[in-house]
Amino acid sequence: MSAKSDDEKKRYEAFQTPKGVHDVLPDDHSYHTYIKKVVRHRARQAGFRRITTPMFEYAELFSRSLGNDSDVVSKEMYLFEDKKGRKLALKPEGTAGVVRSYIENGMNQLAQPVMLYYIEPNFRYDRPQQGRYRQFWQFGFEIIGESDPALDAQLIFLVTKIHEDLGLGDMFRLQVNTIGSPEARRKYVEVLEDFYVGKERAVPAEFRDLIHKNPLRLLDKSDKDEDLQILAKMAPVMKDYLDKDSLAYHEELLSYLDELGIEYEENPSLVRGLDYYNKTVFEFWDKNKGAQNAVGGGGRYDGLVELLGGQPRPAVGYAGGLDRILVNMKRAKIRVPMKDDLHVFVAQLGKEAKKKCIGLIGQLHKVGVKAMGAVGKGSINEQLGIANKFKVPYTILMGITEVKDEMAIIRDMTKGTQVRVPLVDVVERMVELIGEDNLDRYTPGELTME
Numbered sequence: 001m002s003a004k005s006d007d008e009k010k011r012y013e014a015f016q017t018p019k020g021v022h023d024v025l026p027d028d029h030s031y032h033t034y035i036k037k038v039v040r041h042r043a044r045q046a047g048f049r050r051i052t053t054p055m056f057e058y059a060e061l062f063s064r065s066l067g068n069d070s071d072v073v074s075k076e077m078y079l080f081e082d083k084k085g086r087k088l089a090l091k092p093e094g095t096a097g098v099v100r101s102y103i104e105n106g107m108n109q110l111a112q113p114v115m116l117y118y119i120e121p122n123f124r125y126d127r128p129q130q131g132r133y134r135q136f137w138q139f140g141f142e143i144i145g146e147s148d149p150a151l152d153a154q155l156i157f158l159v160t161k162i163h164e165d166l167g168l169g170d171m172f173r174l175q176v177n178t179i180g181s182p183e184a185r186r187k188y189v190e191v192l193e194d195f196y197v198g199k200e201r202a203v204p205a206e207f208r209d210l211i212h213k214n215p216l217r218l219l220d221k222s223d224k225d226e227d228l229q230i231l232a233k234m235a236p237v238m239k240d241y242l243d244k245d246s247l248a249y250h251e252e253l254l255s256y257l258d259e260l261g262i263e264y265e266e267n268p269s270l271v272r273g274l275d276y277y278n279k280t281v282f283e284f285w286d287k288n289k290g291a292q293n294a295v296g297g298g299g300r301y302d303g304l305v306e307l308l309g310g311q312p313r314p315a316v317g318y319a320g321g322l323d324r325i326l327v328n329m330k331r332a333k334i335r336v337p338m339k340d341d342l343h344v345f346v347a348q349l350g351k352e353a354k355k356k357c358i359g360l361i362g363q364l365h366k367v368g369v370k371a372m373g374a375v376g377k378g379s380i381n382e383q384l385g386i387a388n389k390f391k392v393p394y395t396i397l398m399g400i401t402e403v404k405d406e407m408a409i410i411r412d413m414t415k416g417t418q419v420r421v422p423l424v425d426v427v428e429r430m431v432e433l434i435g436e437d438n439l440d441r442y443t444p445g446e447l448t449m450e
């Protein structure tokens with residue numbers, strides 16, 4: 001290969017998306033829009049208000065919250081320094097930023113619990129594959145200021161409703177566990193460490209240092225290796241070491257889940273990968289593929305507000321992966337309404353006609369007719385060809401004669417028939433042809449002055 005073509009190759013590669021990220025193309029945006037709409041609707045119904053935290057924060061916010069040994073902090077964070085040498089990170093998850101904001105903005109003064117939701121991109125240097133990207137969208141809920149298993153249950157219920165709304169109600173099974181209080185867990189961690197000591201050979205080399213550093217994570221990784229899975233099944237069970245308060249809390253939560261008719265699997269190996277959790281942890285797993293294709297997870301994080309410098313406030317949260325839901329919706333052949341299709345292409349001939357057509361397009365938009373055109377200098381036939389490519393059901397045509405007569409031609413593109421109507425009646429005729437129900441009316445809420 002010549003030097004020149006090497007150069008060209010490099011240049012070509014430079015203009016592809018970086019590894020692990022992808023464009024959200026218009027067809028996928030229809031899914032994004034639909035999923036976000038469902039999330040917004042369900043969140044609002046339940047009393048959540050939306051928050052958006054910055055795309056980047058001080059890196060320490062995440063290392064403090066999630067723990068230095070977590071995969072996210074130790075391997076997956078996008079770290080960078082700004083020009084003043086501040087250490088920053090692209091946000092790898094949503095909870096830490098929301099809790100930082102709760103403290104920074106004095107939200108403990110508001111009526112508690114404070115219920116917030118977000119829909120935003122996150123960044124992790126993950127191993128890319130289908131449904132696993134380096135920039136991915138999460139929607140999440142945080143309920144800060146109250147500890148009550150009824151809240152955990154209602155949060156889980158909200159997520160199941162979202163899955164149902166998206167046509168995925170039967171696809172996922174809830175996995176629940178309790179990881180107790182930090183003190184009780186510490187005791188259990190010691191027992192677990194003792195259990196793994198002497199069995200090092202069965203633990204894959206890449207995870208061996210976790211035996212002493214954080215043996216809980218070995219349970220978390222049991223889906224990655226068969227031997228680890230066998231060990232996890234033999235390991236002492238966390239529940240036997242937990243505090244009474246956490247166990248009673250968990251029993252109460254399960255009774256609420258039963259009451260709400262939510263199916264669940266008690267999963268003693270479920271610990272979630274982040275340090276901030278206590279008591280309730282849960283994930284939604286694919287019924288067939290298990291943890292590999294989890295669509296979301298969450299749990300209680302009663303200590304995090306205090307850890308980040310706020311007055312102690314208990315909290316519970318959940319984050320779901322929008323991209324993964326999208327992949328599953330497509331896999332299940334679920335289609336969402338595509339609202340991008342145009343109703344009308346407007347074709348014109350001559351400068352005067354073009355002027356009239358621009359005005360006409362504005363009037364059509366105002367009543368909710370999706371219209372485009374009045375561009376270029378091509379012949380009417382060429383423009384009809386374009387209209388065909390856009391697959392519009394109607395074309396409006398205006399030539400020199402129509403301008404003079406103040407008329408326009410409406411062409412039915414399916415039937416190939418056309419009618420000449422007075423220009424002033426065009427909008428009304430189009431509304432009749434398209435049908436009130438099919439219009440795309442934009443009605444912003446009413447504005448009022450203070």
Ligand code: AMP
Nearest residue numbers: 126131132133136294295296297321324
């Ligand atoms: P986590 O808190 O890590 O369990 O993440 C919550 C959810 O976000 C997961 O269940 C996934 O649906 C989604 N998620 C996490 N990481 C990625 C990723 N790299 N690409 C796509 N979705 C992800």
